[in-house]
Amino acid sequence: MTQSKFNVNNEEVTSEILDGECALNGSNQAQLDAHKFARYALIGDVMRQKEQSTACIDITSSVAAALADEPVYTATDNTAVKQKDDEKVVQMSFWRRPISQVAIAASVALCTVVGVNNFMPQNAVDTHSPVLQSTPLTGSVAPVSFSSEQPALQSAEQGLRELQKQRIGALVLEHQRQSRMAHALSQNTAQADKEQQEEK
Amino acid sequence: MKWLSVVLSLFLTTQIYANETINARQLLKDMSLAVQERNFDASFVVVKGKGMEPYRWIHGQVEQTDLEILTLLNGAGLEVVRVDDVVTYFEPQTEPYSVNTDAIAGPIPEVLLRDIDSLNESYEFVLGGKERIAGRPAQLVRLVAKDENKYNYWLWVDLQSALLLKAAYVNQRSEVLEQLQLTHISVTEKPANQLLELHEREFPKPSSSKELQAQAKKQNNWQIAWLPKGFKLLKSDRHKLDLNNELADYFLYSDGLVEISVFVQRPLSGQRASGALTSGATTVYVHNAGAYDVSVVGKVPVDTAKTIAESVKRAL
Numbered sequence: 001m002t003q004s005k006f007n008v009n010n011e012e013v014t015s016e017i018l019d020g021e022c023a024l025n026g027s028n029q030a031q032l033d034a035h036k037f038a039r040y041a042l043i044g045d046v047m048r049q050k051e052q053s054t055a056c057i058d059i060t061s062s063v064a065a066a067l068a069d070e071p072v073y074t075a076t077d078n079t080a081v082k083q084k085d086d087e088k089v090v091q092m093s094f095w096r097r098p099i100s101q102v103a104i105a106a107s108v109a110l111c112t113v114v115g116v117n118n119f120m121p122q123n124a125v126d127t128h129s130p131v132l133q134s135t136p137l138t139g140s141v142a143p144v145s146f147s148s149e150q151p152a153l154q155s156a157e158q159g160l161r162e163l164q165k166q167r168i169g170a171l172v173l174e175h176q177r178q179s180r181m182a183h184a185l186s187q188n189t190a191q192a193d194k195e196q197q198e199e200k
Numbered sequence: 201m202k203w204l205s206v207v208l209s210l211f212l213t214t215q216i217y218a219n220e221t222i223n224a225r226q227l228l229k230d231m232s233l234a235v236q237e238r239n240f241d242a243s244f245v246v247v248k249g250k251g252m253e254p255y256r257w258i259h260g261q262v263e264q265t266d267l268e269i270l271t272l273l274n275g276a277g278l279e280v281v282r283v284d285d286v287v288t289y290f291e292p293q294t295e296p297y298s299v300n301t302d303a304i305a306g307p308i309p310e311v312l313l314r315d316i317d318s319l320n321e322s323y324e325f326v327l328g329g330k331e332r333i334a335g336r337p338a339q340l341v342r343l344v345a346k347d348e349n350k351y352n353y354w355l356w357v358d359l360q361s362a363l364l365l366k367a368a369y370v371n372q373r374s375e376v377l378e379q380l381q382l383t384h385i386s387v388t389e390k391p392a393n394q395l396l397e398l399h400e401r402e403f404p405k406p407s408s409s410k411e412l413q414a415q416a417k418k419q420n421n422w423q424i425a426w427l428p429k430g431f432k433l434l435k436s437d438r439h440k441l442d443l444n445n446e447l448a449d450y451f452l453y454s455d456g457l458v459e460i461s462v463f464v465q466r467p468l469s470g471q472r473a474s475g476a477l478t479s480g481a482t483t484v485y486v487h488n489a490g491a492y493d494v495s496v497v498g499k500v501p502v503d504t505a506k507t508i509a510e511s512v513k514r515a516l
Contacts, residue, residue: 048327160470167468168477168484170443175461175497178435178452180289182459183310184301185434
């Protein structure tokens with residue numbers, strides 16, 4: 001009973017500290033549950049979609065700890081004697097071990113982060129619509145063959161292309177011009193709506 | 201016990217979440233205020249696929265008049281000048297003309313520099329991470345379209361001055377299609393000299409808002425059966441296109457952030473397949489419906505433009 005009461009109190013203090021409602025000081029430091037605090041902070045980060053909504057699960061420490069617990073085979077006397085035969089190998093392995101442990105831990109953490117990133121929804125796949133190839137914007141000329149009808153056909157096609165190109169140019173310009181009125185128009189409509197509502 | 205902690209943590213996180221959304225919104229509001237109030241001289245580039253457009257953007261206040269100049273620096277050029285609520289467009293081969301509005305329609309959507317609340321209906325505001333942009337610490341704010349048939353818009357806002365540093369149209373797979381990046385900005389106490397000259401110049405008179413209203417929504421020969429959520433009709437009429445003098449039935453839609461134009465025209469002769477062209481975030485989709493051609497232009501995905509174009513029918 002007293003145990004659970006104590007826990008509730010701890011949680012309140014922990015969340016209050018996270019909230020900034022009360023400052024961390026000597027009197028409540030003992031009541032701060034560090035693990036819970038970290039978890040609350042992580043929940044907060046995820047909800048706020050910090051770090052591009054990537055849930056960063058930090059397992060570096062646990063992986064490093066696990067690696068530290070691994071039996072170290074080179075530590076026995078026997079191997080030490082053997083290794084004397086080849087001093088270079090001993091030096092290398094001694095020099096490398098701590099770094100490689102960190103490197104493995106770091107790369108595991110990277111894997112999880114990358115994995116979460118790749119797991120983002122991919123349902124918005126474009127069904128690629130046909131692209132108008134008939135209007136090359138750069139104006140490159142297709143190779144001309146020497147058949148008799150070809151030039152006539154080609155010039156007709158070219159004319160049509162030219163027309164379409166011209167039309168698309170005109171449409172884009174017109175869109176640009178009309179868009180300039182959009183802000184004024186939408187403000188007018190909003191105002192008109194307001195006036196109408198007031199009349200009602 | 202466990203339940204209590206779960207409930208407690210949920211309550212805690214939802215509260216933080218609510219705070220953050222307010223912050224994203226507040227940051228954008230600060231940005232629009234900063235753009236409206238500060239004297240600055242900035243350069244930015246717009247990158248669309250392989251193309252690049254450099255701009256210069258100057259803003260300041262002279263004797264309580266709000267002045268703004270936006271200049272396209274490459275090619276034949278385009279200069280837009282704003283004096284309070286009158287925006288004048290200077291373009292090659294066209295008479296300069298004015299519009300009665302409080303913001304320049306440039307590469308930055310006007311709504312972001314003015315009233316972002318009108319975007320609530322169509323977009324969510326999400327706070328992203330912090331990054332270094334143009335040598336300054338910046339905060340990412342994502343406008344996430346509520347309808348997945350639209351693009352998202354991302355903005356990076358200067359944490360110190362609240363000015364816009366970078367912006368991008370991003371598709372649903374988080375690929376950047378078109379981006380705008382500030383290359384230089386200087387915020388000054390006094391307005392730039394170019395603005396002082398503006399104060400004395402005269403500009404063409406804009407047509408009044410009543411005239412605008414009268415022009416709008418005049419025809420309904422066509423039914424556009426499908427549009428992504430949030431798009432509202434702003435204008436519909438029949439007019440000749442400037443460049444090739446072709447007649448077109450015209451519809452203008454907007455969701456507050458992007459505009460869509462729908463043109464219905466006489467078909468060009470010959471057999472042509474329907475298809476799309478894209479440049480940056482802008483899509484042009486030409487649909488050959490047999491008796492007529494429907495073209496859709498706007499900053500929307502190709503599939504969206506295609507669906508809109510194919511949904512156009514003759515009104516009964």
